[in-house]
Every structure is written in C-alpha cells, then in structure tokens.
Amino acid sequence: MANVEKLEDKLLKLIDTDESFAIALTGEWGIGKTHFWNNFYERNHTNFKTKKYAYVSLFGIESLDSLKFEIALKSHSTSQKKDNFSFIKKSFQKSLDVIDFSKIEGKGIALSLSKGMISSAVSSMITNTVICIDDIERLSENIDIKDVMGLVNHLSLEKNCKVVVILHEGKADKDFSEYKEKVFDEVLTLDDSLSIIESIVDSSLFTIYEQFYGIIGIKNLRFYQQVDKAFKLFDQAFPSLSQLSKRQILRLILIVRMVYDMPSTLGNDIDFKFFVDSFNSKNISNFRGYKKQNAYKSQDETPNNIVKFNKVNDAIHPFYNYFEISDWGEVIV
Structure with a gap:
C-alpha cells in the first residue's frame, strides 16, 4: 500500500x-502499472x-513516424481529465489514411505532400509535455x-518533455537493459498492488482479499477483477445471502x-481437471x-496423484482450512 x-509522491x-x-x-506482469498511472493522472x-x-x-503502432504522430495527436491540456477533442482527432487521423497524396495536384503542379511530412510537421509541435508511453513489450x-x-531521449533532452515509459522489464526486449x-x-x-485491489472490490470483503494476497502472493490485478466480477454475479443472483455466506x-x-486461471502458481504439473x-x-x-489408510502397507514411494494433491492442499490450507468442492463450490466450478 x-x-x-510513495510512487505517487515521487x-x-x-x-x-x-x-x-x-x-x-x-513491475511484474499484470500488477496494475497502467491502472496505477491512469488513476494517478486522473487524481492529480x-x-x-x-x-x-x-x-x-505502442500496441498497433507500426513505425516511429506513427508513434510521433500519435503522441502529437493525443496531446491535450492537463486541465482535462480526458481529451475533449479526441473524436475530431481520430476523424482527422482516419482521413489521412484514405488520402492518395500522389494524386493531389494544385494549379497544375504536383504537390510533394505525404502523410509522413504531415506527421513530422505535427509531431514537431511536441514540447513541454508529460508523455506516457505504454506497452513497450508489445512493440x-x-x-x-x-x-x-x-525518441524518448530526444523528447526529454531536446523537447523539455517529462516522459514515463511503462513496461514489464522481464518481457520487454532483451536490449532494454542496454538503454536503461x-x-x-x-x-x-x-511491487505492491494491494491498495489498487482495494479500490476495485467490495470494501466489506476486503479483508478476505487481503488475506489471500498475503498468503498466496498473487498480485495480478486482472485476476482480482475477474474474481470481483464472478462474486458480483452471485451477489446479484442471491441478494439475500448472509455476510458469512458471502x-x-x-x-x-x-x-x-486461481487454479483455473493461474495453475502455475501451484506448479506446472497441476491442471484444473485434476x-x-x-x-x-x-x-x-x-x-x-x-x-x-496405507499406514500399515509396505510402499516404496507415494503415488504421483497423492503427491500432487498434497502440494495443492498444502498451498491452499493456510488460506482455506480443509478446502472441499461441494455445494457452492460445485456451482462456482
């Protein structure tokens, strides 16, 4: 938390x-870096x-010119929570994609226009801007x-910009460390997503999430969003549930x-059917x-399925004593 x-203050x-x-x-994959940044901007x-x-x-951007153009196009006043003119800008961007500049003529003289030239002209206006570049690993x-x-270096040193690049360093290009x-x-x-999780789940049940987070150690924000979504389905379908049942x-x-979405948390040999x-x-x-049951039987080693069961059971037990799939558990499965 x-x-x-501390990151916000910094x-x-x-x-x-x-x-x-x-x-x-x-931060690690799925911990909520983008969510953190968007909330940070919205609040501050x-x-x-x-x-x-x-x-x-960077997802879907295919050239450096396109990246520059996108930054220029997405620029807006920090007085706005969101860009009030985004629709108009998108329309302008789409119009550039369908124009055949090679056929444009004026007064009998072919104009040496191109999308690249317009992009360069627009991107040259990027100065004194807070810029967030996300999804480096999807480059x-x-x-x-x-x-x-x-480009990041140029924007910072030559254009007086404040640039924040969001990335999962473990998944980013191996050359990232060279430029870091x-x-x-x-x-x-x-490295801690608990306060972000607290902001998206039912506050009356947060202690359960907190226990799970601390004992099991899953920090992935999307996981908790999926859990919250599933729980709300139950809450809506059975509005008379007691707090204990919830x-x-x-x-x-x-x-x-956890076992359905992230079985590797328990080991690579665990699957949902087992x-x-x-x-x-x-x-x-x-x-x-x-x-x-087998205390008096002579056995050289424990069967593999028992070893796997014990591994899962030992991981679950500190959070959920004597976990068993019955009643509500069968509905959830």
Missing part, C-alpha cells in the same frame, strides 16, 4: 519541477506544473527498440479461479486420508 503512495515532485526527465515505470492532472499531456500505447517487429529509446542507464533518469518499480463464497471463488476431481467431495477423503 505504501509503495503506491512522480508528483518530479512533474512539479521545471526539469525534464525520462522514467521507466516497471490539475496539479501538474506541465500543462500538456499525452498517453500512447511491433517493424520498430527497433533503440529507435523508441532514441543511458536513457532513463530513474527506474521506479510498482465470505465463504468469495474464498471459494478465489481458490477455484484439481476438480481430487478435491470433489466424493473423492477427497481418499486423497486426504491416504496416509492413514
């Missing part, structure tokens, strides 16, 4: 200076000392990361959703009671 607050102090900068905002944009802002995702094969890093120290003034890491159902959803079959109320006594 403190990590989010970013606000940097943006409140006259100095330009380039910062990398990193009116206090930015720099009065222009642009947010650009097109048509763009070299060194060119993107060169040359281009970025600082690398900030988001807490029980949420615990079940967290466990089942989990459902072994923890089903009809079969679980055979797995859980295996040691007692």
